[in-house]
Amino acid sequence: MAKIDEEALAEAYNRALAHEKAGEVDAAVKAYEECLALDPDDHGGASVRIAALGRGEAPPKAPDAYVATLFDQHAAAFEDILVEQLGYAVPMLVRQRLQELKLGPFKRMLDLGCGTGLTGGALRDMVEDITGIDISENMVELAHEKDLYETLYVAEVEDYLEDNDEDAFDLVTATDVLPYLGALEPLFFGAAENMEQGGIFVFSSETLPSGTGTYAVGPHQRFLHSEAYIRDRLAATGFELLEVTEINVRMQDGEPSPGHLVIARLA
Structure with a gap:
């Protein structure tokens, strides 16, 4: 598996969130698509976020890497x-x-x-x-x-x-x-x-x-x-x-x- 450029991924994801928060849907989707290109397994759930913004088909399920990461991070609390x-x-x-x-x-x-x-x-x-x-x-x-x-x-x-x-x-x-x-x-x-x-x-x-x-x-x-x-x-x-x-x-x-x-x- 190719190594993920964590720094570039974090930058793209944070940029996507900022655009989403500002209501700039096109820019947010573009940044989430960058995340998917950097991380095809989709640990950050970019595909789900694109669908939540009303763009693209809803995936058949949330990506496994995303769900595992989400719950591993929040397990203690x-x-x-x-x-x-x-x-x-x-x-x-x-x-x-x-x-x-x-x-x-x-x-x-x-x-x-x-x-x-x-x-x-x-x-x-x-x-x-x-x-x-x-x-x-x-x-x-x-x-x-x-x-x-x-x-x-x-x-x-x-x-x-x-x-x-x-x-x-x-x-x-x-x-x-x-x-x-x-x-x-x-x-x-x-x-x-x-x-x-x-x-x-x-x-x-x-x-x-x-x-x-x-x-x-x-x-x-x-x-x-x-x-x-x-x-x-x-x-x-x-x-x-x-x-x-x-x-x-x-x-x-x-x-x-x-x-x-x-x-x-x-x-």
Whole structure:
């Protein structure tokens, strides 16, 4: 792999951010394109930022290098930022909905994008055995310290689902994973392939207003999905929808981020 000119990359990225902040979209896009030329793996997420500015197609997902870098950098302060500052309560909402629908207890849970273990912790007493997957090594280390998971892997979610040949899971969770994915087929197919028949799939998404297509990158560089697209892809991959709940995923700049909590069963 060619060595990245870190100095030139930092200069181009900072210039792009400054143009973006000043509302100079063309200049910002040009500078982000320079970043991509310098760093094709896209550790800084320039492709996602270009899409957020309304230029170019939304990529099928956020680049792996970008997601890993983002979470490795924020791992130490992750829970404080997410829970205390952004009001993130999706794991407890998952627990509440599963109990309300009288689903569980479960034998084997797969926690996709497990992060520091917020969802694993919320559901620990409802499951015998939990496997956690995250692309960020620093996050997985923090989850490991909590002693909540029987098994932990550092891996990209879709790659893991494709390669895994262990016993099937009867619960698969993906909280705060969809905001880093555009196209949902690999995730949904991969989840179905790794689940027992009748298994439960629970995930959260951030909402793309209806009538605006399938998915797009929102102003905060996170992917938004339309409810219609989620329903369509679930049906196409053999899931029966049990419940879609409208939720506030997190606060962003003092504004709620509307989303959905989705519970489906593998038919």
